[in-house]
Amino acid sequence: MESGLPMSPYESDPADRLLTASADGEDQAVEAALRPKLLDEFIGQERVREQLSLVLQAARKRGAAPDHVLLSGPPGLGKTTLSMIIAAELNAPIRITSGPAIQHAGDLAAILSSLTEGEVLFLDEIHRMSRPAEEMLYMAMEDFRVDVIVGKGPGATAIPLELPPFTLVGATTRAGLLPPPLRDRFGFTGHMEFYAPAELERVVHRSAGLLDVEIDPAGAAEIAGRSRGTPRIANRLLRRVRDFAQVRHDGLVSREIAARALEVYEVDARGLDRLDRAVLEALLKLFGGGPVGLSTLAVAVGEEAETVEEVAEPFLVREGLLARTPRGRIATAAAWQHLGLTPPQAPAAARAARGVRQNGLWADGQA
Ligand SMILES: Nc1ncnc2c1ncn2[C@@H]1O[C@H](COP(=O)(O)OP(=O)(O)O)[C@@H](O)[C@H]1O
Numbered sequence: 508m509e510s511g512l513p514m515s516p517y518e519s520d521p522a523d524r525l526l527t528a529s530a531d532g533e534d535q536a537v538e539a540a541l542r543p544k545l546l547d548e549f550i551g552q553e554r555v556r557e558q559l560s561l562v563l564q565a566a567r568k569r570g571a572a573p574d575h576v577l578l579s580g581p582p583g584l585g586k587t588t589l590s591m592i593i594a595a596e597l598n599a600p601i602r603i604t605s606g607p608a609i610q611h612a613g614d615l616a617a618i619l620s621s622l623t624e625g626e627v628l629f630l631d632e633i634h635r636m637s638r639p640a641e642e643m644l645y646m647a648m649e650d651f652r653v654d655v656i657v658g659k660g661p662g663a664t665a666i667p668l669e670l671p672p673f674t675l676v677g678a679t680t681r682a683g684l685l686p687p688p689l690r691d692r693f694g695f696t697g698h699m700e701f702y703a704p705a706e707l708e709r710v711v712h713r714s715a716g717l718l719d720v721e722i723d724p725a726g727a728a729e730i731a732g733r734s735r736g737t738p739r740i741a742n743r744l745l746r747r748v749r750d751f752a753q754v755r756h757d758g759l760v761s762r763e764i765a766a767r768a769l770e771v772y773e774v775d776a777r778g779l780d781r782l783d784r785a786v787l788e789a790l791l792k793l794f795g796g797g798p799v800g801l802s803t804l805a806v807a808v809g810e811e812a813e814t815v816e817e818v819a820e821p822f823l824v825r826e827g828l829l830a831r832t833p834r835g836r837i838a839t840a841a842a843w844q845h846l847g848l849t850p851p852q853a854p855a856a857a858r859a860a861r862g863v864r865q866n867g868l869w870a871d872g873q874a
């Protein structure tokens with residue numbers, strides 16, 4: 508971790524958290540087997556799929572490498588999978604690297620200069636590349652050329668090197684962090700969206716088939732509904748439910764088995780896990796629904812503020828259970844309902860709007 512901040516248990520060991528969208532060791536091993544290989548097998552993301560299919564077909568027709576492609580979206584939605592599909596559809600080899608792996612411009616020069624004509628270069632987490640490498644990439648993308656610097660100081664010279672035409676596929680979870688000159692050099696950007704439950708059901712069915720897991724439609728729906736719109740999570744929950752079904756039952760995944768298995772793993776009906784529920788419970792029970800400051804809330808659940816903000820909150824906000832306001836975090840009516848609790852007389856939001864103080868203090872502790 509480059510931030511130098513103390514690591515939370517969730518960061519140091521992502522396997523601790525069943526619902527993290529980033530890939531752990533087991534995921535990486537299994538994912539290779541579960542990845543769709545062609546565009547037609549790729550479920551959902553209709554818009555991206557259609558746009559990409561046009562880009563690829565046109566390039567094939569022209570017999571030239573297609574424009575550079577940027578894929579942006581949260582982890583686990585299929586960016587790496589799509590990059591491999593792009594290469595497969597073009598019948599081209601693929602080279603895989605990532606922003607953090609490219610520390611120096613020289614690292615990038617070495618990769619670029621060894622590309623073959625038409626090769627696909629997949630650059631994951633492209634927003635984490637170093638500045639000098641980024642600048643080298645601009646020229647490589649636009650003119651298929653790099654300047655290799657030889658020597659140091661006043662005697663240094665730039666030797667131009669021609670590159671064969673290649674296609675860069677960049678992936679990022681933070682498109683907003685890309686400098687505009689880099690973003691502009693992509694001919695096509697695919698924005699990946701969270702998946703609808705029906706699409707995730709298809710993902711679960713498909714993976715169950717590949718993993719030889721017997722599952723009925725209600726079982727698949729139960730897993731899909733708890734997967735936070737994310738295929739990686741759906742695949743992971745499927746494997747845990749399969750374990751439960753095989754150890755405690757005859758292996759068939761039904762709705763009841765899926766629900767009981769995920770109860771064991773503390774994934775609730777809406778896809779909230781232990782940390783998500785702890786945050787909501789603290790917000791409701793200790794702070795009456797808020798508003799409460801992030802750091803106060805984090806202390807109440809015994810976590811780093813960063814963990815609460817980056818791991819739990821995005822999903823809670825997306826689900827409409829929690830809102831971030833200038834005064835602090837507040838719970839929505841849906842949050843009270845989800846935890847089966849009754850909100851106090853005046854809803855927190857209304858209190859905050861009227862600016863009422865409790866015991867002479869704002870609910871976030873400020874006088
Ligand atoms: N549209 C999809 N259809 C089927 N499986 C998918 C789809 N998108 C993602 N997956 C599965 O989810 C897992 C994570 O996908 P991946 O491409 O690694 O996500 P990302 O690179 O965006 O984090 C893979 O195992 C992949 O098989």
Ligand SMILES: [Mg+2]
Nearest residue numbers: 586587588631
């Ligand atoms: Mg990936």
